[in-house]
Amino acid sequence: MSANKKMLVLAGDGIGPETMAQVMRVVDWFDKRRAVRFDVIERKVGGAAYDAYGTPLTDETLADALAADAVLFGAVGGPKWDDLPFEVRPERGLLRLRKEMDLYANLRPAIVFPAMAEASSLKQELVEGLDMMIVRELTGGIYFGEPRGIETLPDGSRRGINTQVYTTPEIRRVARVAFELARKRGGKVCSVEKSNVMESGQLWREEVQKLGAEEYPDIELKHMYADNCAMQLVREPKQFDVIVTDNLFGDLLSDCAAMLTGSLGMLPSASLGDIDDNGFRRGLYEPVHGSAPDIAGKDMANPLATLLSFAMLLRYSFDLGEDADLIELAVKNVLAGGMRTADIMQPRKARVSTSVMGDSLLMELDKQGA
Numbered sequence: 322m323s324a325n326k327k328m329l330v331l332a333g334d335g336i337g338p339e340t341m342a343q344v345m346r347v348v349d350w351f352d353k354r355r356a357v358r359f360d361v362i363e364r365k366v367g368g369a370a371y372d373a374y375g376t377p378l379t380d381e382t383l384a385d386a387l388a389a390d391a392v393l394f395g396a397v398g399g400p401k402w403d404d405l406p407f408e409v410r411p412e413r414g415l416l417r418l419r420k421e422m423d424l425y426a427n428l429r430p431a432i433v434f435p436a437m438a439e440a441s442s443l444k445q446e447l448v449e450g451l452d453m454m455i456v457r458e459l460t461g462g463i464y465f466g467e468p469r470g471i472e473t474l475p476d477g478s479r480r481g482i483n484t485q486v487y488t489t490p491e492i493r494r495v496a497r498v499a500f501e502l503a504r505k506r507g508g509k510v511c512s513v514e515k516s517n518v519m520e521s522g523q524l525w526r527e528e529v530q531k532l533g534a535e536e537y538p539d540i541e542l543k544h545m546y547a548d549n550c551a552m553q554l555v556r557e558p559k560q561f562d563v564i565v566t567d568n569l570f571g572d573l574l575s576d577c578a579a580m581l582t583g584s585l586g587m588l589p590s591a592s593l594g595d596i597d598d599n600g601f602r603r604g605l606y607e608p609v610h611g612s613a614p615d616i617a618g619k620d621m622a623n624p625l626a627t628l629l630s631f632a633m634l635l636r637y638s639f640d641l642g643e644d645a646d647l648i649e650l651a652v653k654n655v656l657a658g659g660m661r662t663a664d665i666m667q668p669r670k671a672r673v674s675t676s677v678m679g680d681s682l683l684m685e686l687d688k689q690g691a
């Protein structure tokens with residue numbers, strides 16, 4: 322018997338706590354019904370942590386994250402904290418976790434569930450069967466580059482500065498994740514940058530090209546400028562298998578890809594670090610959507626993205642593919658049965674609350690047995 326899995330749960334702000342509450346019911350189901358056992362620790366993060374401790378991420382919580390087998394994250398931020406100084410804004414908590422845990426590879430799948438194809442803003446035939454993965458670099462680039470800041474110039478005007486910077490190892494390690502994923506998927510990688518205007522993009526292209534030629538000749542590698550990629554995503558998304566790109570372009574393109582699927586409320590993500598000598602890999606799992614303060618506390622939010630993030634956690638951190646499959650199948654069946662939260666509501670479907678969606682998922686899991 323393997324030891325209990327230590328899972329740190331950070332529900333955060335806005336709809337984070339209410340969606341996480343439903344996922345915790347599913348965690349409990351797995352704990353009781355399947356082979357895996359969890360030790361769950363829950364902590365505050367983001368605005369909730371700021372209100373309690375004056376910082377969006379305490380050193381203790383960071384230590385808990387570093388000691389955990391995996392971290393499940395909800396969402397952070399909201400208007401209540403918008404006027405805080407930059408260093409203590411809720412988002413800084415998440416960014417510090419990513420950086421300190423060295424989670425450099427952010428996997429953002431964009432999958433269209435059969436029942437949801439007609440909910441896309443694109444024509445159904447363009448998105449039906451879509452299954453792509455964006456691998457976003459997560460600990461470098463303009464999000465963390467130095468120098469940064471806002472300075473006052475001698476004439477009294479101000480200047481804001483951020484720096485886009487990448488090194489060879491940073492590019493190669495995230496590209497390697499993309500190539501490896503492509504091997505298990507459709508065998509295609511599209512590397513995205515702006516090498517026509519940025520030196521960091523030129524280096525990006527050269528390094529990815531070199532790595533592909535040296536170690537992944539079996540993978541079909543293409544390069545694309547980021548603006549063209551945005552256009553291609555809405556023109557013909559099914560041309561993509563794995564996209565690999567930097568932190569900022571990945572932020573933009575993954576929102577765009579997410580919307581193709583019919584709802585941001587459906588998409589999970591995994592942020593992974595390197596595999597250490599014992600085969601352990603740090604991972605943080607979170608929905609792509611944010612904290613949606615406008616609907617928070619109304620039992621309206623869609624818990625599926627957080628639930629599917631838990632499925633990714635089972636798959637990537639604990640190698641429990643079959644258990645992850647169970648969750649993904651339950652989600653598929655619940656959607657096929659007509660259940661919809663408000664964000665994905667369609668004509669002639671049953672509009673349900675966050676908690677009723679949770680009930681239906683548990684019923685579905687019970688049906689599949691243990």
Ligand code: IPM
Binds near residue numbers: 412415416572
């Ligand atoms: C995301 C979010 C974050 C980011 C914010 C909340 C800091 O937009 O995960 O895509 O920009 O990375």
Ligand code: MG
Binds near residue numbers: 572573576
């Ligand atoms: Mg984003």
